[in-house]
Amino acid sequence: xxxxxxxxxxxxxxxxxxxxxxxxxxxxxxxxxxxxxxxxxxxxxxxxxxxxxxxxxxxxxxxxxxxxxxxxxxxxxxxxxxxxxxxxxxxxxxxxxxxxxxxxxxxxxxxxxxxxxxxxxxxxxxxxxxxxxxxxxxxxxxxxxxxxxxxxxxxxxxxxxxxxxxxxxxxxxxxxxxxxxxxxxxxxxxxxxxxxxxxxxxxxxxxxxxxxxxxxxxxxxxxxxxxxxxxxxxxxxxxxxxxxxxxxxxxxxxxxxxxxxxxxxxxxxxxxxxxxxxxxxxxxxxxxxxxxxxxxxxxxxxxxxxxxxxxxxxxxxxxxxxxxxx
Amino acid sequence: xxxxxxxxxxxxxxxxxxxxxxxxxxxxxxxxxxxxxxxxxxxxxxxxxxxxxxxxxxxxxxxxxxxxxxxxxxxxxxxxxxxxxxxxxxxxxxxxxxxxxxxxxxxxxxxxxxxxxxxxxxxxxxxxxxxxxxxxxxxxxxxxxxxxxxxxxxxxxxxxxxxxxxxxxxxxxxxxxxxxxxxxxxxxxxxxxxxxxxxxxxxxxxxxxxxxxxxxxxxxxxxxxxxxxxxxxxxxxxxxxxxxxxxxxxxxxxxxxxxxxxxxxxxxxxxxxxxxxxxxxxxxxxxxxxxxxxxxxxxxxxxxxxxxxxxxxxxxxxxxxxxxxxxxxxxxxxxxxxxxxxx
Numbered sequence: 137x138x139x140x141x142x143x144x145x146x147x148x149x150x151x152x153x154x155x156x157x158x159x160x161x162x163x164x165x166x167x168x169x170x171x172x173x174x175x176x177x178x179x180x181x182x183x184x185x186x187x188x189x190x191x192x193x194x195x196x197x198x199x200x201x202x203x204x205x206x207x208x209x210x211x212x213x214x215x216x217x218x219x220x221x222x223x224x225x226x227x228x229x230x231x232x233x234x235x236x237x238x239x240x241x242x243x244x245x246x247x248x249x250x251x252x253x254x255x256x257x258x259x260x261x262x263x264x265x266x267x268x269x270x271x272x273x274x275x276x277x278x279x280x281x282x283x284x285x286x287x288x289x290x291x292x293x294x295x296x297x298x299x300x301x302x303x304x305x306x307x308x309x310x311x312x313x314x315x316x317x318x319x320x321x322x323x324x325x326x327x328x329x330x331x332x333x334x335x336x337x338x339x340x341x342x343x344x345x346x347x348x349x350x351x352x353x354x355x356x357x358x359x360x361x362x363x364x365x366x367x368x369x370x371x372x373x374x375x376x377x378x379x380x381x382x383x384x385x386x387x388x389x390x391x392x393x394x395x396x397x398x399x400x401x402x403x404x405x406x407x408x409x410x411x412x413x414x415x416x417x418x419x420x421x422x423x424x425x426x427x428x429x430x431x432x433x434x435x436x437x438x439x440x441x442x443x444x445x446x447x448x449x450x451x452x453x454x455x456x457x458x459x460x461x462x
Numbered sequence: 463x464x465x466x467x468x469x470x471x472x473x474x475x476x477x478x479x480x481x482x483x484x485x486x487x488x489x490x491x492x493x494x495x496x497x498x499x500x501x502x503x504x505x506x507x508x509x510x511x512x513x514x515x516x517x518x519x520x521x522x523x524x525x526x527x528x529x530x531x532x533x534x535x536x537x538x539x540x541x542x543x544x545x546x547x548x549x550x551x552x553x554x555x556x557x558x559x560x561x562x563x564x565x566x567x568x569x570x571x572x573x574x575x576x577x578x579x580x581x582x583x584x585x586x587x588x589x590x591x592x593x594x595x596x597x598x599x600x601x602x603x604x605x606x607x608x609x610x611x612x613x614x615x616x617x618x619x620x621x622x623x624x625x626x627x628x629x630x631x632x633x634x635x636x637x638x639x640x641x642x643x644x645x646x647x648x649x650x651x652x653x654x655x656x657x658x659x660x661x662x663x664x665x666x667x668x669x670x671x672x673x674x675x676x677x678x679x680x681x682x683x684x685x686x687x688x689x690x691x692x693x694x695x696x697x698x699x700x701x702x703x704x705x706x707x708x709x710x711x712x713x714x715x716x717x718x719x720x721x722x723x724x725x726x727x728x729x730x731x732x733x734x735x736x737x738x739x740x741x742x743x744x745x746x747x748x749x750x751x752x753x754x755x756x757x758x759x760x761x762x763x764x765x766x767x768x769x770x771x772x773x774x775x776x777x778x779x780x781x782x783x784x785x786x787x788x789x790x791x792x793x794x795x796x797x798x799x800x801x802x803x804x805x
Contacts, residue, residue, distance in 0.1 A: 198629075205600035208588055233591070233596055242574050
């Protein structure tokens with residue numbers, strides 16, 4: 137199986153889907169001539185031309201709306217936000233238009249569009265460029281929210297997202313673009329709404345997604361060297377949430393730590409914990425703990441930034457707590 | 463710069479073309495239908511049959527009727543939340559629109575949209591949209607799809623003058639002009655964004671001039687005169703279909719009623735005298751008098767048409783009133799294309 141970076145896996149998914157279906161087009165800032173701010177769209181303008189790889193002005197609200205309108209009449213737009221931080225300007229189109237159209241038209245008009253781009257913190261990009269917004273979009277009925285953690289999932293989930301008849305918020309990990317992994321050639325489609333066990337274990341469940349999957353896996357290695365065997369559940373899709381996968385793992389381990397990059401208040405972990413306490417209360421041997429980003433705007437300073445992020449040490453500490461270990 | 467953006471009659475019109483007499487009479491009928499429909503909707507609202515917000519179109523009928531009369535069946539239409547008139551003029555039945563206002567299963571949006579979200583995809587009627595200006599980029603996206611598929615369709619977007627100070631308007635017009643999209647932005651300048659006069663909200667009174675920022679064709683249109691409206695729309699449609707270029711039409715009109723049913727007719731933001739003065743250019747009176755003057759109809763025929771329309775509206779009311787409510791299981795349908803796991 138070929139080894140690809142996360143960015144090239146996304147590129148492959150886009151290319152294959154655009155070859156497969158001529159209603160699929162890519163639109164956003166710098167996607168064409170510049171070859172993509174993060175080079176996800178490298179080579180696509182040459183292959184598909186300017187009608188299908190469309191450079192836009194810096195106008196997030198505007199081109200998100202163009203995507204909604206084009207999708208309402210039968211195209212399958214992939215709208216790239218240079219980052220999800222900038223997509224805040226377009227949130228009205230995602231929440232008030234894309235998510236609602238099918239419902240308020242009584243099923244007459246859907247919005248089969250993908251809105252994608254990098255989310256989460258990179259390195260020292262400071263407060264306005266270091267945010268994880270998946271819980272915002274996951275709050276909205278009508279949207280799906282997808283957060284791939286590996287190159288293979290990036291490809292397979294993006295292909296599913298493009299084929300999906302609903303508006304899909306597809307949040308890539310800004311720090312993951314250079315990560316490498318094996319990616320199946322050709323028709324590799326990962327269904328939305330299915331979590332994946334990234335590490336089998338028995339002693340504690342680590343629920344995570346996107347960049348925190350690799351953080352949780354690092355923590356798991358450290359714990360394993362101390363005789364603790366964690367199971368790592370990668371949600372992959374935040375909405376629809378694979379509740380069964382979470383509950384099955386908790387039924388096995390009886391302990392759980394939920395990890396996310398975003399802020400704690402009303403975060404993804406809050407939803408996961410709610411399901412566990414309602415549906416697996418009797419399975420628990422300890423309260424479920426959460427490891428999140430610090431509840432502050434992201435600071436620029438390197439040490440402060442490190443302190444604000446979820447890291448393996450924080451996960452290890454939380455695991456020790458749910459195991460009642462020192 | 464104009465001192466006011468009130469609709470102004472132009473020079474004395476030429477005689478009407480007798481070959482188009484049937485179309486002209488249909489326009490009158492459509493305008494009467496909208497007027498009588500809206501009056502009935504107002505009554506139903508007062509009786510509690512219609513809930514939520516309800517924005518009436520009375521006074522602006524010639525805009526929807528004249529402009530939609532220039533379109534083809536496969537064109538795309540998006541509107542703001544004051545769209546009962548456009549829905550009727552496009553051909554959604556009075557029954558289906560009234561039933562939607564009543565929130566009934568037989569409504570054109572199954573009772574799940576309401577007054578502000580009328581849809582009929584089979585007619586290319588792609589929504590009332592209730593966030594000011596948000597549908598302007600959406601219509602632009604429909605025009606993008608037309609260009610993408612290389613058809614000769616047109617996308618039309620109706621919005622009020624208050625939307626032009628919104629970022630979505632500028633972002634959309636820039637892209638439409640940049641990419642040469644077949645879209646018509648039809649700004650219904652009824653002079654008030656809710657209770658704020660245009661002159662208190664916009665540094666530039668002549669909205670059509672906004673198009674200059676985007677090197678876009680534009681025109682100021684008297685929206686109280688249905689034939690003038692139709693002719694201007696024909697020019698814009700021609701430009702979109704053949705030259706693949708966008709147009710901004712600033713259509714000057716006036717809302718005879720309050721912003722919504724919960725708003726008095728004049729309130730604190732405009733005078734009774736102003737409303738009465740504007741009512742002198744009632745688009746229905748203007749057009750029916752014209753048809754009579756040109757001998758295409760007589761007074762008795764107009765009265766008979768009005769009676770016929772009132773019967774249609776009464777039927778729509780009865781139909782809406784007697785129609786079933788949506789089943790409760792409709793609560794969870796059409797959230798997603800396939801149904802998601804329910805709580």
